[in-house]
Amino acid sequence: MRKIWLVVKREYLTRVRTKGFIIGTIALPLFTAGVLILPIVMAKRQTGNTQQIAIVDQTGALAANIVAGLDEKLPNGQPAYRVVRTVDQPGDLSGLRQQLRAEVNAGKLDGYFIVPQDVLTGKPAEFYSKNPASELTSLGTIRRATSGAVISLRLKQRGFEAEKLNDLVRGVEVTFIKITREGEVEEKGQTFMTAIVMAMVLYMTLIVYGVMTMRSVLEEKNTRIVEILVSSLRPFQLLMGKILGVAAVGFTQYVIWGIFGSLVAGYGVAMATAFSPGASLPKIDLPVSHLIYLAAFFLAGYFLYASLYAAAGAMASSDEDAQQVQMPMTLMIVLSFLLFTVILRSPNSTLAVVLSLIPFFAPILMILRIAIQTPPFWQIAASLVLTVGTGLALVKFSAKIYRVGILMYGKRPSLAELLRWLRYT
Amino acid sequence: MDALVLDGVTKRFDTLTAVNHLSLCVREGAVFGLLGPNGAGKTTTLRMIMRIMIPDEGTIQVLGQPASDRTQDLIGYLPEERGLYQRMKVREALVFLAALKGLSEAEAARRVQTWLERFELSAWGEKKINDLSKGMQQKAQFIAAVIHQPPILILDEPFTGLDPINAALVKDIMLELRGGGATIILSTHRMEQVEMMCDSICLVNHGQSVLAGDLRAIKQSYGKNTLRIEYSGDGNFLDLPELVESVNHYGTVTEAKLKTGADPQEILKTAVARGVRISRFELVEPPLNDIFIEKVGEAHA
Numbered sequence: 028m029r030k031i032w033l034v035v036k037r038e039y040l041t042r043v044r045t046k047g048f049i050i051g052t053i054a055l056p057l058f059t060a061g062v063l064i065l066p067i068v069m070a071k072r073q074t075g076n077t078q079q080i081a082i083v084d085q086t087g088a089l090a091a092n093i094v095a096g097l098d099e100k101l102p103n104g105q106p107a108y109r110v111v112r113t114v115d116q117p118g119d120l121s122g123l124r125q126q127l128r129a130e131v132n133a134g135k136l137d138g139y140f141i142v143p144q145d146v147l148t149g150k151p152a153e154f155y156s157k158n159p160a161s162e163l164t165s166l167g168t169i170r171r172a173t174s175g176a177v178i179s180l181r182l183k184q185r186g187f188e189a190e191k192l193n194d195l196v197r198g199v200e201v202t203f204i205k206i207t208r209e210g211e212v213e214e215k216g217q218t219f220m221t222a223i224v225m226a227m228v229l230y231m232t233l234i235v236y237g238v239m240t241m242r243s244v245l246e247e248k249n250t251r252i253v254e255i256l257v258s259s260l261r262p263f264q265l266l267m268g269k270i271l272g273v274a275a276v277g278f279t280q281y282v283i284w285g286i287f288g289s290l291v292a293g294y295g296v297a298m299a300t301a302f303s304p305g306a307s308l309p310k311i312d313l314p315v316s317h318l319i320y321l322a323a324f325f326l327a328g329y330f331l332y333a334s335l336y337a338a339a340g341a342m343a344s345s346d347e348d349a350q351q352v353q354m355p356m357t358l359m360i361v362l363s364f365l366l367f368t369v370i371l372r373s374p375n376s377t378l379a380v381v382l383s384l385i386p387f388f389a390p391i392l393m394i395l396r397i398a399i400q401t402p403p404f405w406q407i408a409a410s411l412v413l414t415v416g417t418g419l420a421l422v423k424f425s426a427k428i429y430r431v432g433i434l435m436y437g438k439r440p441s442l443a444e445l446l447r448w449l450r451y452t
Numbered sequence: 453m454d455a456l457v458l459d460g461v462t463k464r465f466d467t468l469t470a471v472n473h474l475s476l477c478v479r480e481g482a483v484f485g486l487l488g489p490n491g492a493g494k495t496t497t498l499r500m501i502m503r504i505m506i507p508d509e510g511t512i513q514v515l516g517q518p519a520s521d522r523t524q525d526l527i528g529y530l531p532e533e534r535g536l537y538q539r540m541k542v543r544e545a546l547v548f549l550a551a552l553k554g555l556s557e558a559e560a561a562r563r564v565q566t567w568l569e570r571f572e573l574s575a576w577g578e579k580k581i582n583d584l585s586k587g588m589q590q591k592a593q594f595i596a597a598v599i600h601q602p603p604i605l606i607l608d609e610p611f612t613g614l615d616p617i618n619a620a621l622v623k624d625i626m627l628e629l630r631g632g633g634a635t636i637i638l639s640t641h642r643m644e645q646v647e648m649m650c651d652s653i654c655l656v657n658h659g660q661s662v663l664a665g666d667l668r669a670i671k672q673s674y675g676k677n678t679l680r681i682e683y684s685g686d687g688n689f690l691d692l693p694e695l696v697e698s699v700n701h702y703g704t705v706t707e708a709k710l711k712t713g714a715d716p717q718e719i720l721k722t723a724v725a726r727g728v729r730i731s732r733f734e735l736v737e738p739p740l741n742d743i744f745i746e747k748v749g750e751a752h753a
Contacts, residue, residue, distance in 0.1 A: 030552055037548050041540060251535025255596060258502040258529045259552040261521055434504065447466060 030260040034268025038243065039275045052280050056287035063291055077101065078156075079111045081127055081139040087115040089142055089176045096172025107168065111136070131157060140169070146177055147184075207314075207401065222371070222398035225321060228281075229391050230364045233328055234357060236277045237336035243269055244340030244429070245349055253433045262430040266422070270333045277329075320397050323411055328390025331418035332356055338425035341432030342440055363388040367395060374400045384410050386417035424449070453516055455480040455604050455635035456501065461510035463496050463659075470496040472659035473510065478635060478652075480515075480603075483626075485646040485667070486639040488656035489748050494639050495532060497656070498606055501637075502529050515603060525554045528602035532609050532639070534593050536581045542592055543568070543577040546599065553600040560599070567595040571621070586613055594622060598629065605629060608639045623649075643741040653740075655747055662747050671737040678738045679708045679716055685728035695719060700742075705732075709742065 042048055084090040090113040099107040117123045120141075130136040138156030146152055152173050159166070179189040203214035247253040256265055335356050343349035366388060370379050374396045383392040383402075389410045396402050431448040432440070440448065456478040463471040471493040478484045488494050499505045501512060503524050514523035537545050543564055550560035568574040571591045576584060584592065590613045598605065607626070611619045626649070630636055638650060646653060646667070653670070655663040663670065682705055690699050690706070695714040700707045710716065716735055723730055 033548065033551050041537070045539075247537075250538055251531075251533040252537055254499075254504065254531040254533055254535070255529065255549060255593075256552070257504045258499075258527075258531070259524060259549070261503075434499070 031264045031268045031271070034260070034265055035272040035275065038269055038272025039279075042239075042273070042276045043279060048276070048280075052283050056284055056291075060287065060291045064294060076137075077105050078108050078137040079135075080108055080137055080156075081112040081114070081130075082110055083114045083117060083120070083123060083127070083139060083141045085116060085120070085142060085144040086146060086180075088180055089146070089173075090115060092176030092179055093140070093142070093172050096175045097168060098172075099168040128155070131155070140173075142173070146173075147181060218399055219371075221317075222395050223367075225394050225398055226364065226367060226391050229325060229328060229394060230360060232277060232325065233332045233360050233390070236273050236329065237332045237356060237360075238353065239276070240270060240273045240333045241336040241340035241343075241349060241353060243273065244337050244433070245343055245346070248341065248433050249344070257430075257433065262433065263426040266334070266337055266426050266429050269337060270330065270422075273333065274326075274329060317397060317401075320407060321394060324390045324394050324414070327411060327414040327418055331386060331390070331414060331421055332360065334418070334422040334425040338428040338432070341425075341429040342445070344435075359387045360391075363391040366392060370395045371399065375402065380406060384413060386414045389414045453480055454478060454513070455482070455515060456484075456637070457511075457513040458497070458501075459511050459513075461497070461500060461507045461512060463493075463500060463505060464508055469659055471500070471507075474656065474659065474661055475510075476654045476661060476664060478637060480635050481630065481633055482651045483630060483636045483638060483649050485650035485653035486637055486656065487641075487643075487646065487653055487744060492656045493659040494656055495608070496659075498529070498531075498608060498637075498639060501606065502527060525600065526602055527604045527606055528553075528597040528600065530594060530597040530605075530607045530610055534590065536589060536592060536596070538582040539580055541578050542573065542581055542584065545581060546592065546596055549596045550599045553602075555600055563599050564595070567599060570625075571595065571618075587615060587618060590614055591618060591622075594625075598625065601629075601632075602634070604635045604637070606637045606639070609641070610638070611640075611642070611645065643739065643744060647740050655744065657748050662750075663743070667740075670743070671740070674738045674743065676735045676737055677710050677712075678736050678742070679710060679719065680732065680734045680736050681706045681708065681730065682732035683723065683728050683730045686726065687728075689723045689726045689728050690719070692719060692722065707739065707742075709738065 082090050082093060084093075090110075094110045094113070097106075097108040097110065101107050114123060124141075127136065127139045131138065138154060138159075141153045141155070143150045143152065154166075154169055182189050182192060205212045205214045205218060247256065253265075336353060339352040339356065340349060343352050366382055369376075369382065370392055373379060379392070379396060380402070382388050383396050383406070393402075393407060393410045397407065401407075427449050428445065454477050456476075458474055458476045461471055461474045462469065474493070474497060486494055486497065496505065500507050501514070501519065503519055503521060512519040514526055517523055540548075543561075546564045546567075547557060547560045550563065551557050555563070564577075565574070568577050571594075573588060573591060573595075576588065581589060581592065594610065597607065605626075610622055610626070614622060626636055638646065640646060650667050652666050653664065654661050687701070687706065690696055690708055695711055695718055697709040697711050699709075708719070716733075720730070720733060
């Protein structure tokens with residue numbers, strides 16, 4: 028145990044002190060936070076200008092309603108549009124166009140709007156400005172204002188009152204409520220979010236820290252230090268220490284990211300509520316049981332894959348070798364992530380149940396199922412037992428491969444050779 | 453008590469039998485030479501003693517106990533394949549390796565300091581191993597092997613890559629440790645080192661012991677059958693097929709192996725008759741180098 032602990036400590040300290048770790052752990056969340064926070068800050072600071080526009084209404088009946096519909100406000104409270112001129116049923120349209128265009132080019136006007144005579148029967152209205160693309164968000168406002176005005180007019184022509192009709196055709200909201208064993212939770216998309224976040228975290232962890240374990244084994248092998256190491260402790264102890272040490276590195280990284288994450292999220296929520304008071308963000312509340320399951324599958328999956336990656340490192344003699352040897356593991360992890368959609372569509376189908384019991388897929392898929400629709404406890408337990416059991420068997424298997432592999436240099440072993448390695452003592 | 457006893461130790465890899473029923477015995481306090489050509493099974497034997505590999509057959513006893521994880525700490529090991537953590541600091545790496553051998557980290561740190569000073573490496577303690585020259589890395593590795601003061605020390609080619617001053621330092625430390633009661637197992641291809649340092653040897657070929665025992669006794673058993681000559685003039689006076697079996701020119705010294713029953717006086721006569729000036733003419737036991745070649749060559753023939 029003491030020797031395992033020494034290996035864990037060395038592995039942890041040498042990794043945590045590297046530039047790569049510090050940059051990855053500190054800079055990444057700072058960067059992410061920056062990307063998230065900057066736009067909010069910028070949006071708050073941004074004042075923008077009220078657009079001076081003109082409306083040319085060939086029907087002579089819509090302009091007032093359109094003006095009323097252009098009620099968008101800039102973040103600083105000023106109106107987004109000010110209609111400086113309306114022209115009803117102009118005599119000389121092309122002359123007027125030329126004049127308006129000149130005014131836009133001279134900067135007296137930001138844009139003008141031409142509503143054609145037969146807009147009521149479907150002819151499009153036209154909005155002219157120097158840079159319509161930069162106002163993509165306000166295009167919606169313009170479109171809504173025009174449509175609203177046209178619809179009101181049409182209704183009026185047929186003898187309806189627009190206000191009354193709006194009351195009649197108003198839609199009804201549907202609230203989605205998720206039934207769980209604990210009770211009922213309002214569904215605002217948080218289940219999907221939780222599921223995808225949990226699966227993503229597992230997916231990244233398995234690959235990133237698996238590969239880290241593999242590189243560590245390969246480094247000891249290539250620098251030949253491994254011969255001194257295994258003359259002081261059993262290969263199994265070395266393997267275990269390595270896996271645990273890398274796990275500790277991962278844990279540290281997640282704790283730091285977790286703290287950053289909650290700070291950023293807290294700031295984000297504060298900002299969002301400042302912008303639109305009363306808006307409620309979908310609350311992601313994880314039941315404690317989910318966290319425990321997450322931790323259990325996290326560990327089981329990590330052990331299973333890390334031991335395989337370590338064996339891969341022991342088989343390889345170079346980075347290129349390692350790239351190839353790790354393929355099966357990486358494919359397995361990617362595949363379990365791709366099976367996401369199967370689970371999401373029908374989390375309790377036979378296929379989903381079977382897939383989530385297969386140890387190599389279980390960590391990611393069972394976590395998904397738990398997040399989406401918690402399966403019966405026996406399934407969770409069976410999946411966990413299978414994963415842990417396979418994990419333990421694979422640690423033993425990998426330790427054997429490791430024991431032989433770390434002292435073999437040169438050619439990568441074939442499958443037949445690998446099987447023979449298992450028989451060596 | 454014997455420091456090390458191997459009895460019928462065998463290790464097979466697929467079709468290759470790397471070590472084949474090897475038995476040997478190393479007296480406590482001895483300097484023991486494990487010799488043999490490349491691929492003879494020396495490294496595999498050492499790895500089995502270190503419990504890096506486990507024999508398929510046979511037993512290994514270390515200081516009276518069967519080899520196990522616990523006997524690992526009784527042995528210091530300098531493997532032929534050198535290597536240290538390239539990106540770790542010298543001091544840290546050595547403390548780690550010493551702690552793995554059972555020292556407390558505080559004690560390990562204290563001893564690392566002493567050893568670094570002894571090897572004039574104390575200025576490099578906080579440098580990464582990567583920044584050290586090859587010779588310095590070699591010295592650091594030697595420290596890792598001896599730092600826990602093991603009763604048994606296995607050194608595989610301990611002098612390669614060292615300049616004469618450092619080689620002398622390593623040799624002095626070996627003698628010092630031996631004086632303190634340590635048993636040293638030396639594996640090397642440098643026969644003159646073996647002759648100067650070892651009490652007893654085991655010559656391994658194809659995984660089997662072909663010659664073992666007290667070095668002096670082995671040499672005596674061959675008798676004084678070799679002429680060591682220094683001369684100036686034409687060397688063809690040694691072309692005497694009925695008297696001389698083989699000739700080795702080393703530059704200043706020439707060694708000639710005599711045929712059984714040949715009289716060295718005849719050779720001296722020939723030399724004098726041909727006007728060769730002799731400055732040294734000595735009848736000696738055969739050098740270990742010749743015994744090695746003879747024994748290994750025999751097996752190959």
